Amino acid sequence: FSLGKSYPGFAPIGPWLVTPDEFENPDDLELRCAINGEEVQKGRTRDLILSVPALIAGLSAVLPLLPGDVVFTGTPAGVGLGRDPQRFLAAGDELVSTVEGIGELRQTFVA
Template sequence: MKIIRFVDHAGNIRYGTPTDDTYTTATALDGELLTGLTPTKELLSVAKLLAPITPPNILCIGLNYKRHAEESGMALPDRPLLFIKPTSTLSNPGDPIVHPKTTEELDYECELAVVIGKTAKNVDEDDALDYVLGYTCANDVSARDWQLRYDKQWARGKSFDTFCPLGPVLVTADEIDDPNELQIQTRVNGETLQNSNTADMIFDVCEIISSLSKNFTLLPGTVILTGTPEGVGMGRTPKRWLVPGDVCEIEIEGIGILTNTVEAA
């Protein structure tokens, strides 16, 4: 099932199944995403599309595509490399990515986002997908100067407001046969800059969930960003930084297209 979270024209936050990929109307779903949704026959107009979930935590895996590690000039990691984005980075489909005044090196990263559906602790790889509610598109927006030169660690450079757009839909786990074999792309102003497949991941979705769950509890609603493929702005010659006015599209096979425009702070 494809699920959107949205504001209806009465100002209520609702869940629904979109009637088409314009996301202007949806068939209402009653209930809550993490405890169960019930189909109805009520057709609603979508006033504003929202990120499909408001996560308690946003966990991110770095250097998780072989060719991205190569373009970054970094060795392949021996285990999933974790960093965390604050929930204040969350942004809706269609909302602006705000270009901070304090960075000159704003970068895009298309990522498959995994949404955890139930509490996961000490999970075996063979059972990991049983804990997945669904999948959505993410853009792990990054200020590379803060990440790589000023702080020389990833926390601040990944954590400015609006640096984690999610959406446009959550596709339930039963709709995705294999999350480790999905085409994934970034387009900026219509130009394809990243074009890869999740099969290039160093650690697949099952390995990531299992590994993280053995360090700490994965709460229901937790979002895990699984890494980005090659083609990021910092890896290009010349480098391709996002600037105000750029339209950034993240597309993942079987999920949809997440679109956000860059806006000056």
């Protein structure tokens, strides 16, 4: 799944950085995604296949993790390939990704 986030412009992050102590429960945050105003993904970090601590433990067992490294944790159900019918982003689409307690990131796609 990480390959899809590896193309230029396909892994936008920021503009905020937060630390876990800024949340009452950083292991239970709502994640949402909407395309052109239609909600297509909604989930909670508590429902990830691997918890964030387990993911970091597994990764750090095989490679060094350094301050500033970014780890992609996965995404809630609803990605285009898994939908019926399948749905993929197109030029002009606006994608809004939201993380509870942090904010939202808006992107408009170009060809």
